[in-house]
Amino acid sequence: MDDLRKRAKELLETSAVKVVIGYEDGSGGKTRTLFAEKPEDAARLIFDSRCVMNLAAYVTKREIKEKGRMAIAATLPVMRSIIQLASEFQVSNDNLLVLGITPESKLLEFTDLSEVEKFVHQYQIEIEARNKEMLEKLEKMTPAGRWKFWTDELSPCIKCYACRAACPMCYCSRCTVDFNQPQWIPVPSHQLGNLEWHFMRAVHLTGRCIDCNACFNACPLAIPLNLLTKKMIEDVKANFGGYQPTLTGEHLMSTYKPDDKENFIQ
Amino acid sequence: MADFEPKIVAFVCNWCTYAGADLTGTSRIKYASNVRIIRFPCTGRIDYMLLLKAFDEGADGIMVSGCHPNDCHYTSGNFHARRRWIMFRSLCDFMGIDIRRIIFSWVSAAEGARWADIVNTTVASIRELGPYDEYRKIAAKPIMEVENHG
Numbered sequence: 001m002d003d004l005r006k007r008a009k010e011l012l013e014t015s016a017v018k019v020v021i022g023y024e025d026g027s028g029g030k031t032r033t034l035f036a037e038k039p040e041d042a043a044r045l046i047f048d049s050r051c052v053m054n055l056a057a058y059v060t061k062r063e064i065k066e067k068g069r070m071a072i073a074a075t076l077p078v079m080r081s082i083i084q085l086a087s088e089f090q091v092s093n094d095n096l097l098v099l100g101i102t103p104e105s106k107l108l109e110f111t112d113l114s115e116v117e118k119f120v121h122q123y124q125i126e127i128e129a130r131n132k133e134m135l136e137k138l139e140k141m142t143p144a145g146r147w148k149f150w151t152d153e154l155s156p157c158i159k160c161y162a163c164r165a166a167c168p169m170c171y172c173s174r175c176t177v178d179f180n181q182p183q184w185i186p187v188p189s190h191q192l193g194n195l196e197w198h199f200m201r202a203v204h205l206t207g208r209c210i211d212c213n214a215c216f217n218a219c220p221l222a223i224p225l226n227l228l229t230k231k232m233i234e235d236v237k238a239n240f241g242g243y244q245p246t247l248t249g250e251h252l253m254s255t256y257k258p259d260d261k262e263n264f265i266q
Numbered sequence: 267m268a269d270f271e272p273k274i275v276a277f278v279c280n281w282c283t284y285a286g287a288d289l290t291g292t293s294r295i296k297y298a299s300n301v302r303i304i305r306f307p308c309t310g311r312i313d314y315m316l317l318l319k320a321f322d323e324g325a326d327g328i329m330v331s332g333c334h335p336n337d338c339h340y341t342s343g344n345f346h347a348r349r350r351w352i353m354f355r356s357l358c359d360f361m362g363i364d365i366r367r368i369i370f371s372w373v374s375a376a377e378g379a380r381w382a383d384i385v386n387t388t389v390a391s392i393r394e395l396g397p398y399d400e401y402r403k404i405a406a407k408p409i410m411e412v413e414n415h416g
Binding site: 138139143144145146147148149150151176184185190191192195196198199200202203206207228231232235236239240253254255256257258260262264265266 | 314315318319322335336342345346348349350351352353354355356357359360361362363364365369370371372384400404405
C-alpha cells in the first residue's frame with residue numbers, strides 16, 4: 001500500500017488534513033489503529049487481510065474530531081458506515097476525506113461523500129453463505145430451541161461492551177445501557193442483563209447496521225452476536241425493500257409506508 | 267393449573283384503545299379482569315423496552331393496541347409503530363421469546379365490544395399457555411417479590 005502511505009504523507013505535509021486514520025502493525029501479529037498526525041507517521045501505515053476493524057468507529061469520537069479535518073483509510077464496509085454516519089449528520093465533507101481501498105486493494109481518493117456513495121452502491125449488502133445457513137438453521141428450530149440457543153450463547157457474555165465500542169453506529173454520548181434512572185437494562189451480566197443488552201443492541205442497529213462484523217470480531221468470547229443484526233438486515237430487506245445506506249435517503253426505521261404489510265395485528 | 271390467573275399488561279394509546287376500553291366499561295360489558303391497562307399518548311410512544319420490562323416484572327402476556335391505520339391522532343404514530351412492531355416481533359421470535367404472548371391489535375374509540383372480545387380471547391389463550399416461566403426464571407428478582415407488584 002505504497003500509494004496510501006504516499007498520499008497520507010502528502011496530505012499531512014500540506015496540512016490538507018490534520019490526522020489520517022489507518023492501520024499499523026500491533027503486538028502479537030495483530031493490527032491496531034494508527035492516528036497519523038505527522039508526515040513521518042504515514043510510513044507506518046499498512047493494509048492487509050488482518051485489517052478487519054471498522055475504522056469508522058473513530059470518526060465520531062470527540063477527541064479525534066477536535067484535531068481537525070480527518071482522512072480515513074476506508075475499506076468497503078468502512079465506506080458504507082461513513083455514508084450511514086453522514087446521513088445521520090455525524091460526519092460531512094468538511095471534516096472527512098475518504099481514502100478508499102477497493103475490494104481489489106486499489107487506492108481511490110474521493111473528493112466528496114457523494115462519490116463515496118456512488119462507489120458503495122455498486123455493491124449489495126449480502127449476508128455470507130455460512131451465516132445465512134446459520135440463520136436458516138435457527139429459524140427452523142422451535143421457539144424453545146431458539147430460547148435455549150440464545151440463553152446458552154449469551155451466558156458467557158461479560159458485558160464488556162467491546163461490541164459497542166467497535167461499532168461505528170454506536171456513537172450515542174449516553175447509551176441506553178448506561179442509564180440508571182430508569183434502569184432500562186440490569187447492570188450485572190446475568191441472563192436477563194445479557195438478553196436485554198443484546199436485544200437492545202440489535203433493535204438500535206435495525207436498518208442501520210451495514211454488516212461489517214466488527215462487533216463479532218471485537219467480542220472476546222466469540223459470541224455470535226452478529227447473527228442478531230444479520231437477521232434484522234434480512235428482515236428489513238424482506239419487509240421494507242432495499243437496504244443500502246444513502247446520504248439523503250430516509251432511514252428505514254424512522255419512516256413508514258401506509259401499506260406496510262404484516263399478518264399479526266388483529 | 268386450574269387456579270392460574272394470567273397477568274396481562276396492555277399498552278394502549280390514549281386516543282383510541284383507551285377510549286375504547288372506557289366505552290367497554292360505560293356500556294357495562296363484562297370482560298376478564300386479568301388485564302392491567304397502561305395509557306400512552308400514542309402507540310408511537312410504546313418503547314419496546316417497556317414491553318420487555320413487563321415480562322421482567324412477571325407478566326404472562328402483553329397486549330399492544332392503538333388506533334386503526336389512518337386514524338392516528340398524530341397522523342402517523344401508528345404507522346411508525348407498526349414498522350417497529352414488525353421488526354420487534356421478528357427479533358423476539360428469533361431470540362426465542364414466546365410471541366404468542368404478545369398480542370397486537372387496532373381498537374378504535376367506538377369498538378368497546380371488540381376490546382372486550384380481544385381481551386377475553388387473549389386471556390383464554392394465555393391461560394392455555396400457562397405462566398411464562400422461561401422468562402420469569404431468568405428475571406427472578408432476589409429482593410423484590412414479583413407478586414408484590416399486584
